Amino acid sequence: MYVFSASATATKDIAHLQSGQQGLFIVYIDFKDLFGAENLCKLRIMREGFRDVVIEKRQWLTPDKCQDPRIQSADKALTEALQCGWAIQLFEA
Numbered sequence: 001m002y003v004f005s006a007s008a009t010a011t012k013d014i015a016h017l018q019s020g021q022q023g024l025f026i027v028y029i030d031f032k033d034l035f036g037a038e039n040l041c042k043l044r045i046m047r048e049g050f051r052d053v054v055i056e057k058r059q060w061l062t063p064d065k066c067q068d069p070r071i072q073s074a075d076k077a078l079t080e081a082l083q084c085g086w087a088i089q090l091f092e093a
Contacts, residue, residue: 001030001066002037005057008050016092024091028081044088
């Protein structure tokens with residue numbers, strides 16, 4: 001599982017962002033290959049109505065970390081990613 005910090009530009013008014021404003025994301029992708037996970041991350045953000053996706057940070061989460069009940073209870077996005085294969089969070093400024 002990879003977790004990414006990314007930024008992207010809104011193509012339309014979404015949540016608290018107007019078209020043209022930048023949004024900050026945390027994206028979990030349950031995929032073993034970094035290249036593939038990065039592309040899936042970008043695709044998921046673009047499907048939410050954003051463009052010009054820039055991945056700023058990336059981290060591999062070991063299977064042990066992902067299965068730790070304490071970590072799962074503290075991080076609902078991780079639990080969602082384990083169930084669905086991915087999870088995305090848009091942060092308010």
